[in-house]
Amino acid sequence: MELSQFIKKSKINALNHFNFDPYKFYNHIVFIQQFYIQISVTNYILEKTKCTKERMINSFKMVNLNEDICDQDVCDLSLSEKLKIELAISLILNEEEIVIYQFDKYFMEKDLVYFKRLLKKLVLKYNKTVVLIDCSLSFMLDFVERLVILKDEAKVLVYDKKDFFNNELEDLLDLPNIIDFQKYVNRKNCVLNNCTDLKELIKAIYREVH
């Protein structure tokens, strides 16, 4: 499939979507499941992965989940805990590609910083390919290598990291505030050098104002 070819070229990809159904492209996606029956976390994971309990606990540690959760009913978990469990399952299954759908919507800064580190580690140390599917760039800005934009499902546009400040992107998706701010400043004839990190941006503003 054309899309898969694009994705395989880079280790961390971002896939923009609004009306895109990721299940058409992948078998297992790290995404919240709806539960209709009462089942404990342990039984749910063991049923899906057939792994040992020890392996399950290790994967919990990786996704920052407390062991206490094992005996809880999956229906009683919070949305973010359910998502962490799906990520743990993906780690147990040890798939080559980890596909994560709308990940950042369920976590606040502390968890997002942790998961960015974890995903980078999975890529660098375990040679995984990570695909993040989202409609905004905010979470992925400082660590994706390639951005694949799906326009009307049929049209695929591919951008590299250096293209994130490209004016075309403005019309295709909501820009993260750090890019939007610099574009706004640049239009006022003050030049800031395409920063993707807050500390860099503060230094650039300091230089420009002085």
Added chain:
Amino acid sequence: MNELVNINDIDLKINKKDFFKNFSLTFYKGVNAFICGTSASGKTLLLKAIARKIKFSGEIICNGVVALLFDKYYFSSSLVEDELRYVFLSSEQKAFVNSFFDKKMLKSNPNDLSFYNKKILLLCTFLYQNPQMVFIDNLYSFISTSDIEKFDEYFNKNKITVILISNNIEEALNYDYMIVMDKGIIALEGKTEQVLKEEKLLKRLGIGLPFYVDLSIQLQYYNLIDKVCLNKEELVDKLWN
């Protein structure tokens, strides 16, 4: 101010452990509030308690019609129009629905809608209830800014108070009041601008700050500006004019 939802001294256990202990909180008519908190802080659990979907001791009094919009993925109705109780809606409400769903979509199965349209459908389900207050659990995080504006315009026009639960701290700036939850307690509560000034505590709680608030606080340390700015126009004006 009219108290619309009054949560009074509730106790709630999860897995035989206390989660909410003597938890109290009041939501007032006309005061839009933003609730945030890290993973498993009790945001959705609080909504489930208001909806009586979970057992608790203590009392929750609703002095009016309150709609609770949860984030879910499957629908019990076989048609979108049935899920929305479309035939019972007023002409204004129908026009609002039609701005998202055409005739063909109204006759389709809600479970076959795209992920995005499912979220819009969930948001539209408040209409038939004609509520005075609506609680939204994380649904705004998935929809475009222009569609959020449409919903907000409807809420404003019809004087519906909105209580938004979200992990997107940027959205806090659109709300008058802010509540930060942490492990079943209210860690911070107050007018949004006041709460956002608690930079160190918010960062320690793992919440973070909206981009322009964070940037302007950092720039204050370098004496480049003298107040917290909430948007790019204000910040650029302070820096370069």
